[in-house]
Amino acid sequence: MLSKILDKDNVNQLVVDSSGAASTKVKESALPTGAATAAKQDALAVLIGALTDAVVTDPTASGSEIALLKGIIKQLQGTSGTVTPISLSGATVAVPVDLQYNQLTDAEALPVTVSGSKTGKQASDTITLAHDVGIHSALDVLSTAAGEVLEFASLGEAGDLIAILGLRYKYAANAIPTACAGYRLHLYNASPTAIADNATYNLPSGDLAKYIGSIFIPIPTDLGDECHAQVDNINLTAKLVGTGLFGILSCVGAETPAIDTVITIIINTMAV
Numbered sequence: 001m002l003s004k005i006l007d008k009d010n011v012n013q014l015v016v017d018s019s020g021a022a023s024t025k026v027k028e029s030a031l032p033t034g035a036a037t038a039a040k041q042d043a044l045a046v047l048i049g050a051l052t053d054a055v056v057t058d059p060t061a062s063g064s065e066i067a068l069l070k071g072i073i074k075q076l077q078g079t080s081g082t083v084t085p086i087s088l089s090g091a092t093v094a095v096p097v098d099l100q101y102n103q104l105t106d107a108e109a110l111p112v113t114v115s116g117s118k119t120g121k122q123a124s125d126t127i128t129l130a131h132d133v134g135i136h137s138a139l140d141v142l143s144t145a146a147g148e149v150l151e152f153a154s155l156g157e158a159g160d161l162i163a164i165l166g167l168r169y170k171y172a173a174n175a176i177p178t179a180c181a182g183y184r185l186h187l188y189n190a191s192p193t194a195i196a197d198n199a200t201y202n203l204p205s206g207d208l209a210k211y212i213g214s215i216f217i218p219i220p221t222d223l224g225d226e227c228h229a230q231v232d233n234i235n236l237t238a239k240l241v242g243t244g245l246f247g248i249l250s251c252v253g254a255e256t257p258a259i260d261t262v263i264t265i266i267i268n269t270m271a272v
Contacts (some may be wrong), residue, residue: 046169056071166232185265237272
């Protein structure tokens with residue numbers, strides 16, 4: 001006895017013989033068939049092209065696949081001032097691109113450049129405290145006798161939005177100032193009015209538009225020859241007017257700093 005069971009698409013047949021053995025008879029494919037011809041091969045060769053095909057860089061022009069690919073490579077590499085090389089830039093470009101083409105000579109290095117704004121910057125400035133043995137009251141400025149504004153240069157370009165990530169405070173003396181309660185660094189996007197040492201900090205109306213905020217600096221740690229404090233995870237954002245920021249330092253509580261001591265402040269920033 002021989003029976004056939006067809007699948008629902010009528011493609012394959014399950015055949016069972018009289019002994020109960022089953023086998024599958026596969027129907028021939030319905031895909032179109034046809035012999036390759038010389039004409040078809042010639043048409044394909046024209047479409048792909050040859051390595052000797054002339055470069056096509058005009059996006060409105062036609063050409064073989066090889067000619068168009070050679071045109072893309074030529075646009076990427078630039079050619080002796082006649083074709084401007086492509087330059088990739090932007091905040092999301094994370095890695096450099098290195099393109100190579102095996103028919104270039106040693107003198108024809110590919111001028112593809114990649115740049116991005118996601119780069120960190122560090123800037124620092126120092127002040128030498130005035131030769132003043134008097135006690136600084138709470139909120140008094142620490143500066144030179146005439147008043148010196150700190151400048152943190154080269155943090156970006158005008159219009160950039162940056163974030164201050166961290167700060168380092170270095171006090172070049174072998175002891176923490178008496179009664180020290182920490183400090184506050186007032187920051188501006190343009191140079192503010194200078195305030196003399198031991199004068200009360202003030203934010204005049206003319207500097208209000210420049211003011212971007214302040215950072216609290218904790219009581220430094222005595223490390224022997226120098227005292228040090230650090231602040232991390234600040235994330236204070238600012239839009240640059242020029243290429244850097246400016247600062248004025250004040251004490252939180254009353255203290256007596258050492259005369260002629262050098263204070264260094266370092267800030268770490270990143271474009272956002």
